[in-house]
Structures are given as structure tokens and as C-alpha cells.
Amino acid sequence: MRELLERRAALAAEMRGLLNAPAGDGGNLSAEQEARFTALKAEADTLEQRVQRQATVDEMERRAAAQPIGGTGDRNLDRELRGFSLVRAIAGQVPGLNVDAGRERELSQELARRAGRPFQGIAVPMAVFQEPMERRVVTSAAPVGGPGGNLIATDLDGSQYIDRLRNATVVRRLGARMITGLVGNLDIPKLKASATVGWVAENAPLTASDPQYAKTAFRPKHAGAIVELSRNLLMQASPDVEQLVRADFAALLAEALDAAALKGTGAGNDPTGILNASGVGSVVMGTNGGALTYDAVADLMGQVEDANGAGDAMAFVSNTKVKRAAAKLKTSQNEPLGLDVVFQNMPRAFTNSVPSNLTKGTGTNLSALIFGNWSDLILAVWSEFELTINPFESTAYSKGNVQVRGMMTCDVAPRHAESFAAIQDIVA
The missing domain is CATH 3.30.2400.10 (Major capsid protein gp5)
Structure with a gap:
């Protein structure tokens, strides 16, 4: 962007110079100056479009810092991190459950390596929290006993899970x-x-x-x-x-x-x-x-x-x-x-x-x-x-x-x- 702005300023200065010192009769531009002015204007118009496009990209990149925590800039790693299972990471550390959380441990080690420091427990990428969260499943106790009560089934619709208000x-x-x-x-x-x-x-010093x-x-x-x-x-x-x-x-x-x-x-x-x-x-x-x-x-x-x-x-x-x-x-x-x-x-x-x-x-x-x-x-x-x-x-x-x-x-x-x-x- 700085180079574009500097070039735009240089074009404006040259065009101003042509206007301030016309070489033609009656204060008009000469044919050569007119041709040069036209060429400068065409370049300035093209440059202005580039400046606007660059400004748009710069603004998008500047605000991209508001993306969810956890992006690494490595597209392949980010894809793997999105597949991180939080439940397997937890269950894999519980003795007796025999849950394979090797993939999660490997990703945690990679996060620690890139961070340059160890984590307490297991490092969880924030990418796992960016997927839609609306569908959940809960459990329910059996129906209360009574005449015929144990024969009545209870349907549980996890897709209609009711979260607390936040x-x-x-x-x-x-x-x-x-x-x-x-x-x-x-x-x-x-x-x-x-x-x-x-x-x-004139000839006075600056403060x-x-x-x-x-x-x-x-x-x-x-x-x-x-x-x-x-x-x-x-x-x-x-x-x-x-x-x-x-x-x-x-x-x-x-x-x-x-x-x-x-x-x-x-x-x-x-x-x-x-x-x-x-x-x-x-x-x-x-x-x-x-x-x-x-x-x-x-x-x-x-x-x-x-x-x-x-x-x-x-x-x-x-x-x-x-x-x-x-x-x-x-x-x-x-x-x-x-x-x-x-x-x-x-x-x-x-x-x-x-x-x-x-x-x-x-x-x-x-x-x-x-x-x-x-x-x-x-x-x-x-x-x-x-x-x-x-x-x-x-x-x-x-x-x-x-x-x-x-x-x-x-x-x-x-x-x-x-x-x-x-x-x-x-x-x-």
C-alpha cells in the first residue's frame, strides 16, 4: 500500500508540474505535454483502483484477527484440529475406560511444540468450539413405577435440546x-x-x-x-x-x-x-x-x-x-x-x-x-x-x-x- 500511495503522489506531482508550466501558446499544454498528461491520468485511474482494492484487502486482513482463537496459519493442521475429539481427549486420560485418544495426544503435542512450551494436561485447539452447537443429547431416568408404568416408553429428542439462557x-x-x-x-x-x-x-532555525x-x-x-x-x-x-x-x-x-x-x-x-x-x-x-x-x-x-x-x-x-x-x-x-x-x-x-x-x-x-x-x-x-x-x-x-x-x-x-x-x- 505504501508503494501505491507513493506512486500516486508522484503522478499527482508530475501532473501538477505540467499544469503549472504549460509550453504551448496562450498558456495551453503542448501536444507532447497533453499526451503525457493523458498517459499520467490513465495510469492514475488504474492506480486508484489498485489502491481501493488493496485497502479492501488490508482492512479484511486487519479485521481477520477477530477470527476464532486457535487458527495456526497451517491449513492442513487446522483441518486436523477441527477433528479433535474433546470427549476422547478426556476419556483417554481416565484409567479403565480403554479409550484410544492417540490422535488427540499427538495434536496436543504438536500444539505444545509450536507454542514452544509445555501445557498442563492436554492442549485443546479452540477450533473444536467453532462448529454448530445446537444439537445435543441428554439422558433420562426410567418412568416412575406404577400400574403399567414400566411399559410406557419415553422418547428423547436430542435435536430439541433446551440450553440455558445465556x-x-x-x-x-x-x-x-x-x-x-x-x-x-x-x-x-x-x-x-x-x-x-x-x-x-527565511533563514530562521526550526525549534x-x-x-x-x-x-x-x-x-x-x-x-x-x-x-x-x-x-x-x-x-x-x-x-x-x-x-x-x-x-x-x-x-x-x-x-x-x-x-x-x-x-x-x-x-x-x-x-x-x-x-x-x-x-x-x-x-x-x-x-x-x-x-x-x-x-x-x-x-x-x-x-x-x-x-x-x-x-x-x-x-x-x-x-x-x-x-x-x-x-x-x-x-x-x-x-x-x-x-x-x-x-x-x-x-x-x-x-x-x-x-x-x-x-x-x-x-x-x-x-x-x-x-x-x-x-x-x-x-x-x-x-x-x-x-x-x-x-x-x-x-x-x-x-x-x-x-x-x-x-x-x-x-x-x-x-x-x-x-x-x-x-x-x-x-x-
């Missing part, structure tokens, strides 16, 4: 950048302030100035969960059971990472999310909070635009209470403004991971609304999902079950805090 996940979908395969701590340098430009008189640099630091933060799986579940390792186990872990991971990116407190072992990041723009509704208004939404957008934080992945994020409050905003003729008008035709996403229990003054149960350039949010990931099996935990062992611990290590930070702004005191 918060929507939005951050990666909106374009957050992901950096994977990290080993050591990560610092990303950035330009904090440029050198100063000044106008001077020396220095650019200022800062860095955005990412440090490993750990999240995990411990679950207990039954012996039958592991022995009956059908595709439906595999989907059930994957779905549970995938939902846990996705919700934890999304919540950390949006509202992580930065306290203790928590990553610092957008709502608590230093330097994020702010619009306030009142001493004790206040109802959402069209003007407040416009001011929120202005916070980012005034700070030059606008980009190509701009979007609003809030919870369902704010969505409902926005849908109720009306004109002076009592006609609904509509969400497109309220949010000025910008993309928006709603998830109840955005808090609705904030406080300010005497106000309680206040909600947040975030606006920003989501491609300026970085999700740094140190490890693939690490799975450790403990078949000897006392409570699980007594039932023939297996305790499974899953952990991931990541951190979150914006490239530029000014690329985001938030209202955190909406009465909704």
Missing part, C-alpha cells in the same frame, strides 16, 4: 483484533505525541522537538472452570455427546472473554475492560443518572470522533434494557424515533454482559452504553484451552465420574482508549 457474545463479531500464540509478556509500543511542526521565517512514546501492556490473566462428567457420558462418546461437552466449554469461554473485554474491573486477577480502561471518553446523564436521550447518543459518538478515534469498525454495544429504552424514544408528535434514528444508522449489538447494576449518587440499577472502533480492541491469548483430567477427586471418584478442569490465559486492552466512549448512568 448472554450474547459480541466483541469478536464486531471486529476485535486477536493476537494468539503468545509466550512471554507482551508490550506493544505506540506513538503518544508527535514532534511539533512550526512555521519559521527542536521530540516525539513521545508509550506502550500498551498485556499480561497473562487466567480463567477457568471445573466440571464433573459422568462415566456413562465418556463411555458413550457419540457425536451428540461430543457436541454437548464442546457446547458447555465453548459457552463458558466465550462469555468469560466477552465479559472481560466489556466490563473487566482490572482488580485482582481480572483483565481491564473498556468500561474501566483509563482514557475512555465519557458522557454523563446526571448526578444520579438519567434517561437515555438522542442528544446523549450524539454526544457519545462525538467523544470518539473529536479524539480522532473513529475507524471502520464503529458500533454501539449495550444491554437489552437500553435497547428497550431507545426503542421508546419518541418525537414531539409522539411517534417512535426508531433504533436506526437513535443510533444514527450505526451498527449496534446488545448483550446482558454489559452491566445494568451500576450506581451513581442515589441512582441504582443504572446501565451502560459503549460506542467505539472495535478493531482498536486487542484480545491477547497466551494459551490454547488447556484441559486437565482428575479421575481421583474424592467425590467424583466415589461415583465413577471424572472431574475436568479447563483453563485459558488471555488479556484485553484497547490500542487507543480514545477510540471508545461510554455512558455509565442510564436509567433504563
Whole structure:
């Protein structure tokens, strides 16, 4: 792209030179200059198309960092990783089940080799969590005894499995950048302030100035969960059971990472999310909070635009209470403004991971609304999902079950805090 832009600038300079110094009569271009100008214009038109195409590709590659965790860049390996069986990986570590998990162990060793460090337990590629999760199978107890009761069959339709209600996940979908395969701590340098430009008189010296640099630091933060799986579940390792186990872990991971990116407190072992990041723009509704208004939404957008934080992945994020409050905003003729008008035709996403229990003054149960350039949010990931099996935990062992611990290590930070702004005191 830099070479294309430099060539475009050179073409413009040469064309400007021809216009400023015409060699023909009456200040017109000569035949030779006219021919040269026409040739330059044709090249410039072609170059402009190349610039636009390159910009499109660059933007797609820039936002490709929001792809699911676990892509290695090796197409053959990625295909193998998608066939990784989570259930076999677990069952293969349980004595007495005699489940062959050699393929899973081999893939785990390859992930560890590429990461340059050992994993605790077995390394699970995140690719296993990207397949459709809607179809699951559960088990059921026999019908309660009674006259003829044991003759009544119970049909179990796994395709209609009812999952619990969960918060929507939005951050990666909106374009957050992901950096994977990290080993050591990560610092990303950035330009904090440029050198100063000044106008001077002829033969007068320029005033020396220095650019200022800062860095955005990412440090490993750990999240995990411990679950207990039954012996039958592991022995009956059908595709439906595999989907059930994957779905549970995938939902846990996705919700934890999304919540950390949006509202992580930065306290203790928590990553610092957008709502608590230093330097994020702010619009306030009142001493004790206040109802959402069209003007407040416009001011929120202005916070980012005034700070030059606008980009190509701009979007609003809030919870369902704010969505409902926005849908109720009306004109002076009592006609609904509509969400497109309220949010000025910008993309928006709603998830109840955005808090609705904030406080300010005497106000309680206040909600947040975030606006920003989501491609300026970085999700740094140190490890693939690490799975450790403990078949000897006392409570699980007594039932023939297996305790499974899953952990991931990541951190979150914006490239530029000014690329985001938030209202955190909406009465909704």
C-alpha cells in the first residue's frame, strides 16, 4: 500500500508540474505535454483502483484477527484440529475406560511444540468450539413405577435440546483484533505525541522537538472452570455427546472473554475492560443518572470522533434494557424515533454482559452504553484451552465420574482508549 500511495503522489506531482508550466501558446499544454498528461491520468485511474482494492484487502486482513482463537496459519493442521475429539481427549486420560485418544495426544503435542512450551494436561485447539452447537443429547431416568408404568416408553429428542439462557457474545463479531500464540509478556509500543511542526521565517532555525512514546501492556490473566462428567457420558462418546461437552466449554469461554473485554474491573486477577480502561471518553446523564436521550447518543459518538478515534469498525454495544429504552424514544408528535434514528444508522449489538447494576449518587440499577472502533480492541491469548483430567477427586471418584478442569490465559486492552466512549448512568 505504501508503494501505491507513493506512486500516486508522484503522478499527482508530475501532473501538477505540467499544469503549472504549460509550453504551448496562450498558456495551453503542448501536444507532447497533453499526451503525457493523458498517459499520467490513465495510469492514475488504474492506480486508484489498485489502491481501493488493496485497502479492501488490508482492512479484511486487519479485521481477520477477530477470527476464532486457535487458527495456526497451517491449513492442513487446522483441518486436523477441527477433528479433535474433546470427549476422547478426556476419556483417554481416565484409567479403565480403554479409550484410544492417540490422535488427540499427538495434536496436543504438536500444539505444545509450536507454542514452544509445555501445557498442563492436554492442549485443546479452540477450533473444536467453532462448529454448530445446537444439537445435543441428554439422558433420562426410567418412568416412575406404577400400574403399567414400566411399559410406557419415553422418547428423547436430542435435536430439541433446551440450553440455558445465556448472554450474547459480541466483541469478536464486531471486529476485535486477536493476537494468539503468545509466550512471554507482551508490550506493544505506540506513538503518544508527535514532534511539533512550526512555521519559521527565511533563514530562521526550526525549534527542536521530540516525539513521545508509550506502550500498551498485556499480561497473562487466567480463567477457568471445573466440571464433573459422568462415566456413562465418556463411555458413550457419540457425536451428540461430543457436541454437548464442546457446547458447555465453548459457552463458558466465550462469555468469560466477552465479559472481560466489556466490563473487566482490572482488580485482582481480572483483565481491564473498556468500561474501566483509563482514557475512555465519557458522557454523563446526571448526578444520579438519567434517561437515555438522542442528544446523549450524539454526544457519545462525538467523544470518539473529536479524539480522532473513529475507524471502520464503529458500533454501539449495550444491554437489552437500553435497547428497550431507545426503542421508546419518541418525537414531539409522539411517534417512535426508531433504533436506526437513535443510533444514527450505526451498527449496534446488545448483550446482558454489559452491566445494568451500576450506581451513581442515589441512582441504582443504572446501565451502560459503549460506542467505539472495535478493531482498536486487542484480545491477547497466551494459551490454547488447556484441559486437565482428575479421575481421583474424592467425590467424583466415589461415583465413577471424572472431574475436568479447563483453563485459558488471555488479556484485553484497547490500542487507543480514545477510540471508545461510554455512558455509565442510564436509567433504563
